[in-house]
Amino acid sequence: MMRIALILLLTFLVALPVRAESLIVTLSERTVDITSNFTGSAITVFGAVRRDAATVPRASDYDVVVTVTGPQSDRVTRLKERVLGVWVNTRARTFEGVPSAYTVLSNRPVSEIAHSSLLRRFQIGIEQVLSPEEEDDNAVSTDNDSQGENDSQADAPETEGIDPRVFERAFLRLQREARVYQEDPNAVAVIDNTLFRARATFPADVPLGLFDVNVYLFSGGVLLAEERVGILVRKTGFEQFIFRMSQRDQLMYGGLAVVLALFTGWLGSVVFRRS
Secondary structure, three states: OHHHHOOOOHHHHOOOOOOOEEEEEEEEOEEEOOOOOOEEEEEEEEEEOOOOOOOOOOOOOOOEEEEEEEEEEEEHHHHHHHHOOOOEEEEEEEEEEEEOOEEEEEEOHHHOOOOOHHHHOOOOOHHOOOOHHHHHHOEEEEEEOOOOOOOOOOOOOOOOOEEEEHHHHHHHHHHHOOEEEEEOOOOHHHHOOOEEEEHHHEOOOOOOOEEEEEEEEEEOOOEEEEEEEEEEEEEHHHHHHHHHHHHOOOOHHHHHHHHHHHHHHHHHHHHHHHO
């Protein structure tokens, strides 16, 4: 009887979830307000690793990765080819639902923190932004017309001789060059293997919307904990009034723009006539 009870107790203990670390994360600001003189902003991410008596000791120090992901948008990458001596856009690929902005902050290069398969699973790092599922769904299309970034995806014709990864590499390269996608392997400071701090910057042309701030805790290449908070980027003051009018009452917004243009032209003619 005692043996059966011992076996049941051991089975129960094995079935219990393993107690691990958890994260406490806070932000210096929860919003980024866009005004007429906005030239950029920065928000500090503060955090701590919470442990208890049941937390097992780690052989390696902690690594912390912070990703700041902007609202999703559709982006088009075009292929230029020489036709009759002139470079023209011939084919394009639409990447649907990709981050409009993306920043990776860490205490060392993410490639040294975890295996690429784990990074790919959680889409940590610029190279992992385009998931395999997304790559399969996004087709390459022939496009000789002028299209914007939010164009819908066209039907996919034959694209012999073109490696789909060419568009992927070009897309990531362009985002890096425009500093829309950024990585900083020295941006997270880990203090006493318990506290950490990172500084996320928002440029003057930051897109509006909700930004997801994901904080990942690693040790020895293993993901131990994850926490998510949000940052809202919004227009305030007169800019917010104009933006809302352009979205909700387009007729009034158009009329106001015409009246303002006419008034500006009339005022300019009066000033120059007197001079």
